[in-house]
Amino acid sequence: MTHPDGPLSGRTALVTGASRGIGLAIARRLIMEGVSVCVTARRAEALADAVAELGERAIGVAGAADDPAHREEVFARMTSEFGRLDILVNNAGINPVYGPLAGLDLDAARKVFEVNVIGTLAWTQQAVRAGLGEQASGGAIVNLSSVAGDVPSPGIGWYGVSKAAVSHLTRTLSVELAPRIRVNAVAPAVVKTRFAEAIYEGREDEVAAAYPAGRLGTPDDVADAVAYLCGDGAGWITGQVLTLDGGLLNAGGTA
Numbered sequence: 001m002t003h004p005d006g007p008l009s010g011r012t013a014l015v016t017g018a019s020r021g022i023g024l025a026i027a028r029r030l031i032m033e034g035v036s037v038c039v040t041a042r043r044a045e046a047l048a049d050a051v052a053e054l055g056e057r058a059i060g061v062a063g064a065a066d067d068p069a070h071r072e073e074v075f076a077r078m079t080s081e082f083g084r085l086d087i088l089v090n091n092a093g094i095n096p097v098y099g100p101l102a103g104l105d106l107d108a109a110r111k112v113f114e115v116n117v118i119g120t121l122a123w124t125q126q127a128v129r130a131g132l133g134e135q136a137s138g139g140a141i142v143n144l145s146s147v148a149g150d151v152p153s154p155g156i157g158w159y160g161v162s163k164a165a166v167s168h169l170t171r172t173l174s175v176e177l178a179p180r181i182r183v184n185a186v187a188p189a190v191v192k193t194r195f196a197e198a199i200y201e202g203r204e205d206e207v208a209a210a211y212p213a214g215r216l217g218t219p220d221d222v223a224d225a226v227a228y229l230c231g232d233g234a235g236w237i238t239g240q241v242l243t244l245d246g247g248l249l250n251a252g253g254t255a
Contacts, residue, residue: 006034008231011137012082014038014074016065016123017092019046021193022144024053025219026089029227031057035087038078040065065092065119075130086135087230088127090120090143090166095159095195109158116162120169124183133180140230141177143170144222145187146255147245153255160255163187167241174239182238184229189245189255191217199255210253213246 013030017023019041027037027050036057041047044062051060061077063070078085094115097108120143133139148156149163167185174183190199190207200207200216208215225244228234243249 006032008086009034011086011135012036012038012078012084013087013089013230014040014078014085014123014127015089015091016040016119019043019050019060021195022188022191022219022222023089023091024050025223026091026226027054027058029220029223030087030089030230031055033227033231035230036082038074038082040070040074040092065123066114068122071122071126075126079130084135085127085130085132086137086139088123088132088139088141089226089230090123090141092119092123093144093162095156097158098155098198100155101157104158112158112162113165116159117165117169120166124173128177128181133177137232138179139181140234141173141181141183142226142229143167143183143185145170145185145241147187147189147243147249148255149187150243151249151254156255170241171239178238182229182234184234184237184239185241186222186225186229187241187243187245188217188222189248189253191219191222193219210251211246211248212251215246217244217246 013035015023015027018027018039027039030037039060042064047060047062051058059081061074143166145167146163148160149167153160170185190196
């Protein structure tokens with residue numbers, strides 16, 4: 001259900017990688033706050049289904065996150081439909097490789113960084129050029145990092161390296177874009193999505209036992225944190241990477 005008079009009513013957001021999972025949950029949560037949302041994803045059919053679910057406050061533009069032409073199309077559509085930009089959520093990310101870094105295919109490594117790191121910076125650059133931060137309320141950016149960027153995680157080491165870069169990029173941008181734009185990140189542990197299924201499928205109870213909170217994360221856990229960081233209640237928070245891990249790292253765990 002949408003709430004046109006919610007606390008963020010009248011604002012607009014772009015959420016990348018939002019046809020399912022965490023991105024879709026974030027878009028849904030922002031719409032509940034009164035935000036009009038543009039969502040992106042690679043697969044047009046899945047994105048159309050997401051937009052239909054999100055309702056009249058949502059539009060979708062399909063394309064690859066690391067494609068400059070796609071990014072141009074997204075901001076042109078947002079200008080046409082919404083006329084402003086208040087929030088950017090850089091959620092699009094990939095992890096097509098698994099295994100130790102010594103055997104990592106370097107072309108695959110470059111692709112991970114192109115989407116996860118360069119893509120995050122590119123979306124941010126174009127959002128600033130499109131007017132993010134020019135409204136009286138200022139602007140907010142939330143990037144998706146990971147606890148794998150904080151501690152070595154077996155099999156997903158390169159993904160972790162890319163997310164460590166996202167965390168540092170977040171801190172750097174928070175200084176460079178201040179005071180008109182706040183930049184923060186969230187760093188989840190294992191969240192129950194198709195993206196992370198290989199980590200917990202068939203052994204969820206075993207994996208969850210390492211979490212002091214007693215369970216894995218859900219997309220809504222992440223969406224709630226992102227919505228908070230986008231809102232006025234977080235108006236004095238910038239340059240922070242909020243760990244969402246059910247206590248995993250404090251208990252000595254890894255993603």
